[in-house]
Amino acid sequence: MAELEVSVYCYWNGCIKYGREGVYYEGPAPKKIIVNPKIALNRLLDEMYVLTGVDVDKQRSKVKIFGRYPSVVGQSKFQYLLLPVVNNSSLETMLEVPSKHPSVKIVELYLEVKSEGVTGPAACSSKRQKTVKVERDSSTGNIGDAAVDADMTDDLNKESNPGVPKPCLSSLWLDDHDLRVGLCFKDADELKKAVDWCSIKGMQKCVVRETGTDECMFECIKWRCKWSLGAAKMENHGLFEIIKYTGPHTCRPVEPEKSDSEFEADEIERLVRRHPTLSFSELQNWWKANIGHELETSEVQAAKEEAIKRAFGDWDQSFEDLPKLMSAFQSSNGLLVDWKYDLFPNPKFASFCGVFWAFPQSIQGFQHCRPLILVDTKELKGKHQLKLMIASGVDAADYYFPLAFAVTKEVSSDTWRWFLTNIKEKVTQRKGLCLISSPHPDILSVINEPGSQWKEPWGLSQVLSETVLVPVLSRFSRTGESLEASWRNGSEGGI
Numbered sequence: 001m002a003e004l005e006v007s008v009y010c011y012w013n014g015c016i017k018y019g020r021e022g023v024y025y026e027g028p029a030p031k032k033i034i035v036n037p038k039i040a041l042n043r044l045l046d047e048m049y050v051l052t053g054v055d056v057d058k059q060r061s062k063v064k065i066f067g068r069y070p071s072v073v074g075q076s077k078f079q080y081l082l083l084p085v086v087n088n089s090s091l092e093t094m095l096e097v098p099s100k101h102p103s104v105k106i107v108e109l110y111l112e113v114k115s116e117g118v119t120g121p122a123a124c125s126s127k128r129q130k131t132v133k134v135e136r137d138s139s140t141g142n143i144g145d146a147a148v149d150a151d152m153t154d155d156l157n158k159e160s161n162p163g164v165p166k167p168c169l170s171s172l173w174l175d176d177h178d179l180r181v182g183l184c185f186k187d188a189d190e191l192k193k194a195v196d197w198c199s200i201k202g203m204q205k206c207v208v209r210e211t212g213t214d215e216c217m218f219e220c221i222k223w224r225c226k227w228s229l230g231a232a233k234m235e236n237h238g239l240f241e242i243i244k245y246t247g248p249h250t251c252r253p254v255e256p257e258k259s260d261s262e263f264e265a266d267e268i269e270r271l272v273r274r275h276p277t278l279s280f281s282e283l284q285n286w287w288k289a290n291i292g293h294e295l296e297t298s299e300v301q302a303a304k305e306e307a308i309k310r311a312f313g314d315w316d317q318s319f320e321d322l323p324k325l326m327s328a329f330q331s332s333n334g335l336l337v338d339w340k341y342d343l344f345p346n347p348k349f350a351s352f353c354g355v356f357w358a359f360p361q362s363i364q365g366f367q368h369c370r371p372l373i374l375v376d377t378k379e380l381k382g383k384h385q386l387k388l389m390i391a392s393g394v395d396a397a398d399y400y401f402p403l404a405f406a407v408t409k410e411v412s413s414d415t416w417r418w419f420l421t422n423i424k425e426k427v428t429q430r431k432g433l434c435l436i437s438s439p440h441p442d443i444l445s446v447i448n449e450p451g452s453q454w455k456e457p458w459g460l461s462q463v464l465s466e467t468v469l470v471p472v473l474s475r476f477s478r479t480g481e482s483l484e485a486s487w488r489n490g491s492e493g494g495i
């Protein structure tokens with residue numbers, strides 16, 4: 001049966017307030033979107049960004065979503081709770097509301113956005129102290145009523161990322177001050193993750209202890225610090241609610257002794273999915289700016305590797321997918337592909353040796369390029385230790401022009417012969433081409449062998465030593481990067 005679509009009111013540019021019926025939003029009129037109740041959070045975020053005009057990439061905006069969750073307190077009477085929408089599961093909880101409470105026809109989501117360097121909405125600029133009194137069902141223990149300084153008007157910060165199918169908690173939590181009495185979580189795990197995130201971000205440590213069935217207490221490990229948080233699953237709404245909160249920490253932040261690799265991979269993953277070619281130092285800078293402490297290069301490296309694996313699969317999977325990828329490009333884009341196999345006496349056991357490819361757009365465009373071809377190779381990192389062979393033209397404006405590539409198990413005179421012959425016969429259309437390469441013996445042997453098409457009258461070859469080759473390559477790049485560097489992105493993304 002088709003899922004009934006859900007109407008969602010998106011509120012932003014205002015602020016979250018508490019009234020007699022619980023939480024509500026004060027601000028401009030909402031905009032309505034209709035969504036499938038099973039929509040993933042990243043998809044919903046995409047829609048909300050379009051709706052609100054938030055450009056996450058450019059503005060590096062901080063976004064946070066809360067839901068207005070109804071809790072039945074009497075016949076057709078609700079008390080509305082603030083539920084952070086932190087992942088697909090809490091989003092589903094919100095989108096199930098109309099099916100669970102038919103009188104609530106529309107789901108209300110509050111989007112809080114803050115761009116860097118921009119203060120919060122004017123309507124929310126006055127700060128006030130709020131004391132929240134929370135009554136607990138006597139049957140669930142006596143963590144007790146709590147009074148807390150709850151600054152409901154603070155900017156709510158988070159880094160958003162619509163490209164992550166499994167959004168990380170930091171998408172919704174950045175600061176300790178976001179924790180407050182009355183805040184509800186779908187379950188204990190979601191709450192623990194939120195508290196963990198705040199602790200890591202604030203460089204504080206807390207311990208959690210179960211204080212009863214479905215209730216727990218978090219406390220700062222520093223005995224002088226009175227920071228604590230109590231939460232319990234409330235019978236009236238079935239959610240985990242913060243019922244006691246004493247904060248912020250009065251202890252001094254401490255540098256984490258050892259890193260939390262899973263947390264790091266979670267955080268790096270959200271970035272790597274959108275920008276897979278970020279270098280380790282760029283990731284380190286991002287980490288320092290967003291998380292607040294330094295990460296060792298080895299930690300960033302491990303986190304990036306794990307994040308790449310999660311986002312794009314591991315080496316074995318990539319290798320298995322290569323034929324499918326090539327075939328998809330072949331059928332959709334007319335990619336020129338040539339597979340090379342090591343042949344054994346029994347062809348059944350032929351094994352991969354290399355794959356050559358050139359896009360038809362490159363082949364077509366090359367006729368307008370200078371009669372030059374530069375070739376180079378690059379070691380590919382990773383499990384299989386493959387090599388990337390690169391052939392590039394130079395266009396009229398002296399920019400590199402991507403021509404052909406090959407990935408091979410090894411670079412030898414045999415693979416150079418295969419690579420250069422494919423270029424000559426399948427990619428280029430004219431005589432008199434000049435080949436520029438390093439003076440590697442394998443290349444020399446191929447271009448000098450009898451019948452070579454890289455000798456006059458078919459063509460010319462210019463072999464340049466490393467010291468000469470680098471300035472020549474730089475000559476053809478306005479950005480000054482080497483041929484190798486200019487293709488680094490292509491070579492590091494895995495095959």
Ligand SMILES: [Zn+2]
Nearest residue numbers: 220225249251
């Ligand atoms: Zn503390």
